[in-house]
Amino acid sequence: MTTTEAQFADFGGLRVEYDARVLAPRPWTAAQSRWAAELIRAAPPGPVLELCAGAGHIGLLAVTLAPRPLVCVDNSAVACGFLRRNAALAGIAVDVREGPMDGVLADGEEFAVIVADPPWVPTADVSRFPEDPVTAIDGGQDGLELARSCLDVIDRHLAVHGSALLQVGPLDQARSVAALVASYDELDVVAVRGYERGALLQIDRGAREAA
Numbered sequence: 782m783t784t785t786e787a788q789f790a791d792f793g794g795l796r797v798e799y800d801a802r803v804l805a806p807r808p809w810t811a812a813q814s815r816w817a818a819e820l821i822r823a824a825p826p827g828p829v830l831e832l833c834a835g836a837g838h839i840g841l842l843a844v845t846l847a848p849r850p851l852v853c854v855d856n857s858a859v860a861c862g863f864l865r866r867n868a869a870l871a872g873i874a875v876d877v878r879e880g881p882m883d884g885v886l887a888d889g890e891e892f893a894v895i896v897a898d899p900p901w902v903p904t905a906d907v908s909r910f911p912e913d914p915v916t917a918i919d920g921g922q923d924g925l926e927l928a929r930s931c932l933d934v935i936d937r938h939l940a941v942h943g944s945a946l947l948q949v950g951p952l953d954q955a956r957s958v959a960a961l962v963a964s965y966d967e968l969d970v971v972a973v974r975g976y977e978r979g980a981l982l983q984i985d986r987g988a989r990e991a992a
């Protein structure tokens with residue numbers, strides 16, 4: 782198989798096109814879409830943002846289940862190409878921002894729900910996943926370099942009473958991220974769920990006033 786031979790996956794009922802230059806859709810991550818859809822239904826008005834969207838399936842499935850305008854960010858041109866194709870296949874208009882997450886959002890842009898799926902494999906371990914493109918999984922020395930960038934974007938762009946859903950790897954990473962979130966004045970981790978191959982944290986703005 783050549784590296785650019787297109788492949789297709791069924792992701793929660795969505796047809797997703799991708800190739801070996803991007804991360805293949807991981808079936809368990811449909812749980813992130815379904816949880817995001819629950820959050821979207823309860824969220825204040827406003828669009829949804831997906832950070833580190835790759836081929837776009839997590840965000841696309843979320844807004845298929847709970848329709849809202851969707852903005853997707855990825856710094857890979859190849860991933861953004863698949864994202865546009867997969868959005869067209871799903872019949873969903875997506876505002877695709879190609880570039881680093883800290884460079885493609887305008888000051889003052891606010892989102893009701895933010896879904897984030899940063900690379901989270903520590904650099905020393907990336908060779909354990911030879912099928913995956915390094916740029917899609919390399920999370921830096923402790924695996925959390927891009928998760929920290931996501932938290933900064935969430936802090937700048939999550940609406941009051943909005944929710945973010947951040948994916949990390951093992952539960953010890955989730956605990957480290959929860960400790961990082963505690964240093965943000967207006968953000969709180971309100972739920973953590975562990976799955977066989979990763980963990981999700983729900984991070985809300987304004988949870989303390991609501992309690």
Ligand SMILES: C[S@@+](CC[C@H](N)C(=O)[O-])C[C@H]1O[C@@H](n2cnc3c(N)ncnc32)[C@H](O)[C@@H]1O
Binds near residue numbers: 805835836854918
């Ligand atoms: C773990 S993959 C997730 C992709 C997709 N959500 C999926 O489930 O297949 C991480 C994605 O983050 C992108 N990425 C890495 N660094 C980034 C950055 N600084 N800004 C935006 N996207 C980035 C990579 O190109 C890759 O597509």
